[in-house]
Amino acid sequence: MTRKKIVAGNWKMNNGLQETEILINELLAETNHSGCEVMVAPSFVSLKTAIDSLNDNDIEVVSQNVHQSNDGAYTGEVSAKMLSSIGIKTTIIGHSERREYFSETHEILKNKVDISLQNSIKIIFCFGEELKDRKTNNHFNIISNQISESLFHLSSSDWNNIILAYEPIWAIGTGETASSDQVQEMHSFIRNFIAQKYSNELAQKISILYGGSVKPNNAKEIFSMTDVDGGLIGGASLKSKDFFSIVNSF
Ligand code: 13P
Numbered sequence: 058m059t060r061k062k063i064v065a066g067n068w069k070m071n072n073g074l075q076e077t078e079i080l081i082n083e084l085l086a087e088t089n090h091s092g093c094e095v096m097v098a099p100s101f102v103s104l105k106t107a108i109d110s111l112n113d114n115d116i117e118v119v120s121q122n123v124h125q126s127n128d129g130a131y132t133g134e135v136s137a138k139m140l141s142s143i144g145i146k147t148t149i150i151g152h153s154e155r156r157e158y159f160s161e162t163h164e165i166l167k168n169k170v171d172i173s174l175q176n177s178i179k180i181i182f183c184f185g186e187e188l189k190d191r192k193t194n195n196h197f198n199i200i201s202n203q204i205s206e207s208l209f210h211l212s213s214s215d216w217n218n219i220i221l222a223y224e225p226i227w228a229i230g231t232g233e234t235a236s237s238d239q240v241q242e243m244h245s246f247i248r249n250f251i252a253q254k255y256s257n258e259l260a261q262k263i264s265i266l267y268g269g270s271v272k273p274n275n276a277k278e279i280f281s282m283t284d285v286d287g288g289l290i291g292g293a294s295l296k297s298k299d300f301f302s303i304v305n306s307f
Contacts, residue, residue: 061264062093062280063220063287064304065181066294067121067149070100077103081110083297090115092307093287096181097294098149101135105143119181120148122155125168127176137176147179149289151207153226163206170207179218181289182208183268188227196225200243201250213255221247221265222289228269230291237278240267244284273299276306 072080077099084097096117099107107118124134140148150169155161161169166182173180184203186196200223208219223243228235235243244265252260267279268289279285287307293299 060262060286061220062307063096063264063266064093064290064300065096065098065119065149065222065266065287066290066300067098067152067268068100068295069121069154069291071295072099072103074103074106077107078110080295080297081107084116084300085110085114087297087301087304090301090304093304095304096147104140104145108144117147118145120145120178121152123148123150123169123173123178125165125172127172137172137178141176141178145178147181147220148173149181149183149222151183151203153183153185153224153229157226163203166207167210170211174211174215174218179220181220181222181266183222183224183289185224185226185229185269191225191227196243197246200247204247204250205254209254213259216255216259216263219263221263222268223247223265224268224289230270232270234270234272234275234279235267237282240279241282241284244282248284271303273302273306276303280306 096119098119098121104118111118120140123137123140124131127136127138151166170180184200186199190196190199225235247265248260251263264286265284266287266289267285271288271290272293290303293303
């Protein structure tokens, strides 16, 4: 089974329009990325510019977030319908920073998933455990709960539009990467968990990315694991050379 390989850069709340344009120009200069699909997620204010600049290139511009309603009195929010109107085809949902700092619950994330699919927007669905969960051997429970509560109402065909991203919170922005064995163990657990609910055939088709301090010097080893289909990259995606070094690590 050949699954889609993906490397996505999550720029988080970094880069104004000018810095975004500079980084995009650097990305456009990097031509060699045949081994996988490449995505970047700039902030909302730069999405349209990024789409226009990368239009003819095969780097996809994705959103970092989406609101769970199509429109209405939600000051400061951006809907799936709006994202769709500027050509966005994929959004990140469920990043641990959204769960923690913006109190996004399983139910809210489930609604975000549904409204995105209704608007033909694919999803990179993130989840991950805290260090205390791993230390108490509760990490498999935490992950299965995060996945089942927000995704297990989906039909089998909905899963054609889902990419998963395992991001252990203790490895995000800390420089401490999960070991390749820890990543493989969790990805294999996730695939089995999905196979039990749906089917092995479906589970084998789902791309599962790893995120958490992926850098040029560790990407190759992590990407070589059987159930790892790419990465969701934070800090290193802000430097074009590092990002492309990771992209070319397959
Ligand atoms: P870092 O690569 O900076 O650890 O961030 C990972 C992440 O949160 C990507 O969504």
